[in-house]
Amino acid sequence: MTTEILLNFGLLVFLVAVALALAGMRHLFPVAMLTGLYSLLSASLFTLLNAPDVALTEAAVGAGVTTVLFLATFGLTRAREKPVKASRQVIGLVVTFATGAMLVYASLDMPHFGAKDTPVQTHPLRHEYLVAEQHEIDVPNTVTAVLASYRGYDTLGETAVVFTAGLGVLILLGRSRRGKRSNKA
Amino acid sequence: MFIAGLIGVAMTMLLVLVRVLAGPTVYDRILAINLFGTKTVLLIALLGFFAGRPEFLDLALTYALINFIGTIAVLKFMQYGDLGWDSDARDDADV
Numbered sequence: 446m447t448t449e450i451l452l453n454f455g456l457l458v459f460l461v462a463v464a465l466a467l468a469g470m471r472h473l474f475p476v477a478m479l480t481g482l483y484s485l486l487s488a489s490l491f492t493l494l495n496a497p498d499v500a501l502t503e504a505a506v507g508a509g510v511t512t513v514l515f516l517a518t519f520g521l522t523r524a525r526e527k528p529v530k531a532s533r534q535v536i537g538l539v540v541t542f543a544t545g546a547m548l549v550y551a552s553l554d555m556p557h558f559g560a561k562d563t564p565v566q567t568h569p570l571r572h573e574y575l576v577a578e579q580h581e582i583d584v585p586n587t588v589t590a591v592l593a594s595y596r597g598y599d600t601l602g603e604t605a606v607v608f609t610a611g612l613g614v615l616i617l618l619g620r621s622r623r624g625k626r627s628n629k630a
Numbered sequence: 631m632f633i634a635g636l637i638g639v640a641m642t643m644l645l646v647l648v649r650v651l652a653g654p655t656v657y658d659r660i661l662a663i664n665l666f667g668t669k670t671v672l673l674i675a676l677l678g679f680f681a682g683r684p685e686f687l688d689l690a691l692t693y694a695l696i697n698f699i700g701t702i703a704v705l706k707f708m709q710y711g712d713l714g715w716d717s718d719a720r721d722d723a724d725v
Contacts, residue, residue, distance in 0.1 A: 448633050448680070455640050459647055466651050474656065474707075478663050481700055482650065485670045485693070492674050495681075497689050500674075504689075508667075509696040516707045 449493060456490050471526045477515035484508040498588045517618055632680040639676060643669045660704055667697030 463483050470476050484507025491500035529537075556563040565571065574595075575587055584590040592600050646669060649662040671690045678686025 448636060452636065452640065452677075455644075459643065462647065462651065475659050478659060478704060479650070482663050482666055485667055485697075488693070489670055489673060489677075492677060492686060492689060495683075497686060501689055501692060504693055504696055508693075509700060512700050513703045516703055520707065 453490070453493055456486055456493070460486050460490070471528075473515075473519060473526055477512055477519065480515070481508040481512040484511070498586075498592075514614065521618070632676055635676045636673065636680060639669055639673045643673070656708070660701065660708070663704075664697065664701045667693065667700070671697065 460483065463479055463486065467476055467479050467483065470479070484503055488500040488504040488508070491497075491503060560566075574591065578584070578587055578590050582590045582594045584594070643666060646662050646666045650659055650666065653659040653662055671693045674693065675687055675690040678684050678690070
């Protein structure tokens with residue numbers, strides 16, 4: 446248990462270090478790679494919290510697809526951040542701190558990690574999903590059972606949305622590529 | 631034994647992170663980030679066995695694949711300035 450706490454602490458320190466480095470950089474190319482690193486770190490944290498499904502999504506989307514999309518964008522635009530006026534930076538800082546303070550305040554209302562009296566533990570549906578699911582659907586992982594069977598149509602719709610979005614991005618990037626080629630010719 | 635492994639991997643992660651943040655050239659950063667991904671794979675694999683849930687090994691395998699694809703994309707960007715798509719101009723672009 447102590448090892449897990451120490452690991453949690455270490456990974457969070459890594460996260461903060463990467464976030465500060467991200468904020469300080471002006472050249473966007475290392476920023477794209479560091480964002481992927483940030484994703485990998487948070488995916489490790491999710492794994493530590495016993496949420497492998499979330500970790501898998503975070504790694505695939507955050508570290509894999511987003512990095513490649515950022516790089517493809519840099520191929521079309523320039524990879525350097527424009528300097529921002531100091532007054533606008535102050536506004537951004539204030540908004541960021543206000544949002545952060547609100548989130549911290551909201552997290553005070555959350556139950557403690559692993560608490561016994563949360564709705565997750567006391568609600569009658571808990572038996573339905575965690576116990577009866579094993580006989581009904583026979584998938585060892587409850588999250589997978591919910592995603593693929595209990596709300597299978599919802600997941601299908603979600604997949605269609607993500608597929609359409611990916612297709613749209615590919616069409617947009619592909620069109621500009623053709624444009625570039627006809628300019629060369 | 632798993633604890634010793636976890637501590638060792640966490641230490642190497644720290645060293646690699648220092649190289650990512652300090653690395654003078656972009657290539658240092660790319661190499662360091664690739665290494666960091668490999669360390670994450672190791673960390674998650676070790677974590678699975680440490681927590682008694684060796685199924686996490688699947689997760690580690692997926693990370694290994696993603697890490698590989700990400701590094702290839704970054705290096706292609708460095709080489710060609712884009713992802714090497716216009717292959718009719720350069721035949722070796724998609725190698």
